[in-house]
Amino acid sequence: MRTTVGIIGAGPAGLLLARLLHNAGIDSVVLESRDRAYVERRQRAGILEQGTVDVLRAAGAGERMDREGLRHDGVELRFDRRRHRVDFPALTGGRSVMVYAQTEVCKDLIALQLKEGGPLLFEAEALAVEDAESERPRVRFRYAGADGDGSRREGVLECDYVVGCDGYWGVARKAVPASLSRAFERTYPFGWLGILADVPPSHDELVYARHDRGFALLSMRSPSVSRLYLQVPDGTDAGEWDDEEIWAELERRFETADGWRLRRGPITQKSVTPMRSFVHEPMRHGRLFLAGDAAHIVPPTGAKGLNLAVGDVVTFARALVHRRETGSARLLDAYSESCLRRVWQAERFSYDMTTLLHRAPGATPFEDRLQLARLERIASSRSAETDLAEAYTGLPFQ
Ligand code: APR
Ligand code: PHB
Numbered sequence: 109m110r111t112t113v114g115i116i117g118a119g120p121a122g123l124l125l126a127r128l129l130h131n132a133g134i135d136s137v138v139l140e141s142r143d144r145a146y147v148e149r150r151q152r153a154g155i156l157e158q159g160t161v162d163v164l165r166a167a168g169a170g171e172r173m174d175r176e177g178l179r180h181d182g183v184e185l186r187f188d189r190r191r192h193r194v195d196f197p198a199l200t201g202g203r204s205v206m207v208y209a210q211t212e213v214c215k216d217l218i219a220l221q222l223k224e225g226g227p228l229l230f231e232a233e234a235l236a237v238e239d240a241e242s243e244r245p246r247v248r249f250r251y252a253g254a255d256g257d258g259s260r261r262e263g264v265l266e267c268d269y270v271v272g273c274d275g276y277w278g279v280a281r282k283a284v285p286a287s288l289s290r291a292f293e294r295t296y297p298f299g300w301l302g303i304l305a306d307v308p309p310s311h312d313e314l315v316y317a318r319h320d321r322g323f324a325l326l327s328m329r330s331p332s333v334s335r336l337y338l339q340v341p342d343g344t345d346a347g348e349w350d351d352e353e354i355w356a357e358l359e360r361r362f363e364t365a366d367g368w369r370l371r372r373g374p375i376t377q378k379s380v381t382p383m384r385s386f387v388h389e390p391m392r393h394g395r396l397f398l399a400g401d402a403a404h405i406v407p408p409t410g411a412k413g414l415n416l417a418v419g420d421v422v423t424f425a426r427a428l429v430h431r432r433e434t435g436s437a438r439l440l441d442a443y444s445e446s447c448l449r450r451v452w453q454a455e456r457f458s459y460d461m462t463t464l465l466h467r468a469p470g471a472t473p474f475e476d477r478l479q480l481a482r483l484e485r486i487a488s489s490r491s492a493e494t495d496l497a498e499a500y501t502g503l504p505f506q
Contacts, residue, residue, distance in 0.1 A: 109137060109263060109264070110265075110266045111137040111265065112135050112136060112267065112268045113125075113129055113134060113136040113137075113268065113269045113270075113271060113428070114139070114245070114247045114266075114267035114269070114270045114271070115137065115138045115139070115270075116138075116139050116234040116272050116273060116274040116280050117138075117139075117140060117273035117275060117278060117400075117402070118138050118147055118214075118228060118230070119214070119275060119400060119401070120210055120414050120417050120418065121273035121401070121402075121417035121420060121421050122138055122140070122273030122400075122421075123218060123221060123228075124163075124164075124167065124213075124217060124417075124418060124421050125271055125273060125399065125425060126138050126217075126221055126225055126226065127167050127217055127220060127221065128167055128425035130224070130225045131167060131168065132425060134428060134429070134432070135226050136226050137228075137229070137265055137267075138221070138226075138228040138229065139233070139234050139247065140228070140230050140232060141231070141232065141233035141234070141274075142230065142231070143230050143231055144218065144230050147214055147218070147230075148211055148218065149211060150211065151209075151210075151211065151304065151377065151379065152210040152211075152414065153210060153327075153408050153411040154207055154212075154327070154329065154335070154411075155180075155206070155314075155411035155414075155415075156205060156206040156414070156415065157501055157502030158203045158204060158205065158206075158501055158504075159502050159503075159504055159505045160415050160418045161173070161206045162505075163505070164213070168220070169213075169216050171216075172212065173206065173212070173213070173216065176208065176212070176330070177206045177207060177208035178206070178328070178330075178331075179204055179205075180196075180204060180205050180206070180207055180313055180314065181196050182196050183196075183314045183500070184311065184314070184316070185316055185486065185487065186315055186317035186362060186364065187319075187479075187483045188483075189363060189364050190364065191364055191368070192483075192487040193313070194493055194500075195497075196497050199490070199494045203498075203501040203502075205502075207314075207327070207328060209329050213414070229251060231251060232249050232250070232251040232263075233249060233250045234247050234274060234280070235249055235250055235279065236248050236279055237270050237279065238283075240283050240284075240394040241393070242395070243395070244267070244268070245268075245270045245394065246265065246266050246267065247264070247265040247267065248262065248263075248264055249262070250262050250263075267395075268395065269397065269428070270395060271398075271421075272396060272397070272398045272402045273402060273417070273421070275401040275402055276386065276402070276405055278402050280398060280402050281398060283393065284388075284390075284393040288390075289388060289389065289393075290388075291388050292386065292387045292389070293384065293385065293387075294384065294385040295382070295384045296342075296383040296385075296407060296462065297341070297342050298339050298341060298466055298468070298469070299339075299340055299343075299344060299380050299382045299383055300325075300337040300338065300339060300380065300381045300383065300408065301337065301338045301346060301354070301378065301379075302335065302336070302377075302378070302379055302380070302381060303335070303336050303375045303378050304333060304334070304376050304377040305335075305375050305376065306332065306333060306373045307333075307372060307373025307374075308331060308332055308334070308371065309327075309328035309331070310368075310369065311368075314326060314327050314328075315362065316409075316465055317361050317362050317465075318464070318465045318467075318479060318480075318483060320467065320476065321357070321360060321361055322339035322340075322466065322467045323337075323338075323339040323465045323466045323467070324337065324338050324357075324358055324361035324362055325337040334371075334373065338354065338357055338358060339466050339467070340380065341469065342382070344380050345380065347378075351375045354375065354378075358370055381408060383407040383408070383462065384407065385405065385407060385455055385458065385459055386405040387448070388402075388404065390448075391403045391443065391444040391447050391448060392440075392444045397424055397443060398420075399417060399420035399421050399447075400417030400420055400421070403420070403451070404416060404451045406454055406455060406458035407458050407459070407461075407462045409462040410454070410457045410461045410462075410500065411500075412457065412458050415454070415502055416454050419447065419450050423439075423447055424443060426439060427440045427442070428440065450503070453503065457499040463479075
């Protein structure tokens with residue numbers, strides 16, 4: 109098989125990239141190791157920055173998002189049994205965010221790709237990227253045989269460029285020699301226990317709560333489905349928590365002095381997400397480009413993961429179009445540096461939000477007071493609050 113751009117991974121990064129290239133008349137092949145149902149059901153954060161919304165619309169992938177997504181003009185910070193609302197448009201000159209789950213973004217992009225885009229192969233697992241430094245990099249992959257007997261075959265995809273959109277656990281990053289790369293990493297000694305519940309959200313905007321017992325987040329998937337999270341110790345198994353315990357703990361952490369009530373409902377899904385910050389530099393090696401989680405991870409507290417992936421693939425698609433139109437590789441050469449500037453800003457923000465709101469095991473009373481002072485500062489200083497609002501709604505794409 110031959111193509112211009114070989115894309116490994118059909119998460120938001122790979123799927124959107126395929127769409128952007130298709131719109132620009134550049135052919136691609138997407139290889140995805142899992143099946144379609146798995147990709148469409150995987151729960152992740154669902155906050156789209158203004159820039160991401162604009163990109164999806166411009167790519168012709170925003171129709172259902174505009175119908176079903178929920179525009180949010182603020183979030184609530186909750187601490188010390190008090191509530192403080194951060195008003196995004198007022199602080200950022202009119203910007204807001206869209207609550208539209210990553211599962212839905214993926215479903216929309218998959219449907220478009222299968223209808224009018226290039227090949228999107230499920231259950232096709234990339235094994236290795238070869239000859240990344242050459243003019244003709246290759247992806248070796250394994251796929252299900254046509255006879256349906258469960259046997260696996262191997263294939264080779266020859267490309268002009270390979271984009272590794274295969275997430276943190278993928279193979280693309282491994283093709284960058286260790287001697288030329290550097291990884292920056294931080295793990296946190298806690299994770300999030302996330303639930304989906306069939307109950308209307310108890311608040312019309314997201315609530316980020318800091319509590320002595322740990323962080324809690326109220327989010328939503330639709331007007332009838334709530335998404336809630338609890339900070340739990342590292343290594344927690346979701347099965348250790350029964351439904352009654354989860355609701356009781358959420359109630360404790362969200363409690364306010366003004367009698368706010370949390371609505372309970374049947375829990376339909378439970379899982380634990382670990383928390384880490386990770387950046388791989390550079391994001392390019394020869395004709396191999398890394399995008400999204402393959403190159404960087406943020407803790408979910410600022411909901412930046414998907415938005416960063418969008419920034420990467422927009423940067424790559426523009427650079428490739430520029431190359432085709434002008435013959436100049438200048439933007440392709442600048443890919444890693446351009447992306448990393450944005451990535452480190454998101455790392456900074458996600459780290460700040462994480463340390464602002466979570467209670468680290470063994471935190472001292474001094475640190476507890478400092479956290480409250482930081483929250484107090486955001487609640488009482490317009491410039492501190494603006495800093496949060498600008499980062500949350502996202503910097504405009506170049
Ligand atoms: N071959 C083919 N596909 C692979 C391979 C491989 N060897 N390894 C992983 N994949 C696939 C995974 O199954 C997954 O579907 O790559 C995809 C990577 O998708 P994500 O993990 O969602 O990564 P990305 O697209 O970068 O997502 C960006 O959006 O949903 C959020 O939290 C998510 O922060 C992330 C962001
Ligand atoms: C979510 O809805 O899953 C979500 C929202 C905001 C976050 C993280 C996750 O910061």
